[in-house]
Amino acid sequence: MSNIAILTGGDSEERVISLKSGQVVYDHLDKDRYRCFLIDVQKADWRDLTSGVQVDKNDFSLTLNGEKIHFDCAFAALHGSPLEDGKMQGYLEMLDIPYTCCNGYVSALTMNKHNTKMQIAQYGNRIPMARSVLLHRGVKVEQELLESLGMPLFVKPNTHGSSFGVTKVKTMDALLPAIEEAFRFDEEVVVESYLPGREFSNGALRVADEVVVLPVTEIIPDDEFFTYAAKYEGRSKEVTPAEISPALSQQCQANSLFLYSALQCRGVVRFDYILVGDTFHFLEANTIPGISPASIVPQQAVAYGWELGAFFAMLIEEAL
Secondary structure (H helix, E strand, O other), rough: OOOEEEEEEEEOOOHHHHHHHHHHHHHOOOOEEEEEEEEEEOOOOOEEEOOOEEOOOOEEEEEEEEEEEEEEEEEEOOOOOOOOOOOOEEEHHHHOOOOOOOOOOHHHHHHOOOHHHHHOOOHHHHHHEEEEEEEEEOOOOOOHHOOOOOOOEEEEEEOOOOOOOOOOEOOOOHHHHHHHHHHHHOOOEEEOOOOOEEEEEEEEEEEOOOEEEEEEEEEOOOOOOOHHHHHHHHOEEEEOOOOOOHHHHHHHHHHHHHHHHHHHOOOOOEEEEEEEEEEEEEEEEEEOOOOOOOHHHHHHHHHHOOHHHHHHHHHHHOOO
């Protein structure tokens, strides 16, 4: 039986989502096959959520009732820092502990929306994207450059997830307040041109040396875009598989397969798109996507024919 540390919690605003994701993994993994522990990571304080016992970070172990427990694998259920941004992976690698997500470099890259787009831009028009401008805290904003992007605009923290600090801007008067709001969450802000179209998402993972691309999901938010409330409070409708033509589904999945390989991903990664006309435009990559039963990737895994427990076990076995 393998000892599995389900990494959850974290230090960011996404903590509450991570705790829910971790619990879902814990509830669905086969207890006859895996001995699971929910490990709450808060800065330097790492604890088993059930017992409250601290993790020994010298060897990533727990001592419970006199038994020293070493972990065979770390399951990535922690959104945001310090896992989705790649900080923790180096620690795990130094201790030779497998984990179920992308390595530190890829995680740090994909957490940075601007740098991800720059990495993909080298492939030319292979993966279309919205035009964007990167802003730095304390550096003067070039008004003309932003105006050249047109209206509406999306303003986003550069290295933050779950739609925290994201604003859709329709007038120049609203732009500066939106930028200030995004700077509450990050030192860098992305201002991106608006793409008029439908929103889609698609997950991919590696299973036995083959990249499996899951069914495509269309996201139909109640609000104007996929806000925090739309993602986590039921204010959206998700259709899986998406009700689009086979050709469009294949285009989206081909993009996801290309991006998964080009970015050298591991584990399950979700790619988000806007469909403009009959062309998918890439938005961002999520290397630790939400994994509650209502989340997009679990919906896609079930539509593919996997039960959640089997899906999570595949990620562990691939890491091992």
